[in-house]
Amino acid sequence: MKMVVAMIRPDKLGDVKKALVEAGAPSLTVTNVSGRGSQPAKKGQWRGEEYVVDLHQKVKIECVVADTPVEDVVEAIKDGAHTGEKGDGKIFVMPVESAVQIRTGKEGPEAV
Numbered sequence: 001m002k003m004v005v006a007m008i009r010p011d012k013l014g015d016v017k018k019a020l021v022e023a024g025a026p027s028l029t030v031t032n033v034s035g036r037g038s039q040p041a042k043k044g045q046w047r048g049e050e051y052v053v054d055l056h057q058k059v060k061i062e063c064v065v066a067d068t069p070v071e072d073v074v075e076a077i078k079d080g081a082h083t084g085e086k087g088d089g090k091i092f093v094m095p096v097e098s099a100v101q102i103r104t105g106k107e108g109p110e111a112v
């Protein structure tokens with residue numbers, strides 16, 4: 001079992017969800033986050049004062065997969081989230097030790 005965590009542009013969430021359904025991995029958790037990669041900081045002005053925004057609004061997606069190959073899930077997120085501009089985001093993959101489906105008590109890959 002693997003956990004795929006991706007930070008993507010908020011406006012790409014719809015495309016990524018669609019791509020995940022097509023890849024056979026529709027289950028996911030979505031969180032609004034802010035973060036920093038190499039995307040340049042933005043300058044703004046408020047009441048004549050200049051300020052710097054170095055944290056960008058992103059959406060974090062978490063998908064745990066068992067039956068679907070993790071490469072397919074990564075590819076789906078890449079396809080859905082790609083614009084080619086700085087700030088498209090990142091995908092991390094990590095192992096998952098155990099899983100439990102609360103309703104049925106199933107454990108392991110069956111619970112995913």
Ligand SMILES: Nc1ncnc2c1ncn2[C@@H]1O[C@H](COP(=O)(O)OP(=O)(O)OP(=O)(O)O)[C@@H](O)[C@H]1O
Nearest residue numbers: 007034035036037038039058085086087088089090
């Ligand atoms: N090494 C990292 N650790 C944790 N989160 C990261 C890391 N790199 C990027 N992120 C998260 O991913 C978001 C998007 O990163 P970003 O797209 O700027 O990555 P990048 O590698 O700098 O690529 P790009 O050149 O496309 O900007 C960041 O805002 C941050 O939330």
